[in-house]
Amino acid sequence: MLTMSFKAAYYIKRPKQDSGPKTLLKNKNYTENCLILRPPTIQGEDTKCNSSRHSRQVIKERNKRYSTIGIWDVKCHRNEGFVIERQADVKMCLFWGLTRDFKIFSAAKADCEAKGARLGVFKGAEKMTILKRKGASAYRHIWIGLDDIKTEGTFVWHDGTILPPSEYRPLYFAENRPDNVNGADCVHYSRDLMLLDDHPCQYTYNHVCEKLIS
Structure with a gap:
């Protein structure tokens, strides 16, 4: 119960x-x-x-x-393992993978979908603050719901919206990122950079799932 x-x-x-x-x-x-x-x-x-x-x-x-x-x-x-994260008037229903639960991007995405959720979409300053707060306390790398797998250079949030290059900085990507080194198509939060970075999708990282509540 x-x-x-x-x-x-x-x-x-x-x-x-x-x-x-x-x-x-x-x-x-x-x-x-x-x-x-x-x-x-x-x-x-x-x-x-x-x-x-x-x-x-x-x-x-x-x-x-x-x-x-x-x-x-x-x-x-009511969803096992999901917690409410708040920042100002914004709240998200999130599942944070175990600190030693490392997955490639596609496996992380599949894990979220199996939970009836998606990889976390952190659009806006408040949601990025939630991500940074958790990243600073527990995780070094966190896969999130953002990639340019379909079209190189066009980063799409997992809610279907595009992140335009004009909005990359200062809120989302670190300086000189994304850089597409080694075919980097998937986006993660980097605790070292304290912002987003693109890495090859075959790297194994922690991930965060977001449950949409209606």
Whole structure:
């Protein structure tokens, strides 16, 4: 059973009886219109919402005061090994491979896909900060979801968008990178450079998977 740390029962209002996060319920055949997530577990119980104790405003204020957990957080933590990483208003649901779990790029990509995820896409300053923070503390090289395998010189994030050369620096690539040395087509985070670098896809590195939460 998955556990999380929050101080008080978390109340979720369902707009109508046939909607809402049913997968969180112990009893799928619920009859009430509120869901309570009681500490220390995130399994829910349905309850009545027609008292002042469960009014919309009371629910909102209680949740704001006692807990930062939300449905997004719950969905992330339901995936074994995935953790929530935050920076400012940005959060990602990530799986970091074991520190001695080294894979070639294609194997790392396949491992993420087997988890229903993708290699991490770190677009933007906040997400790069998340990557750098983890890289500084635990990993020297981390495969991420960026490569120019299909077309040399055109780096594509694994969400399908292109990283234009005009945006390489200063946020993403280190100086004089990418350099395509030895046919380098795959991108990793380098702790030594503290930025991204391209290396041959057959090198074995750690990797990070990103779960998309809707």
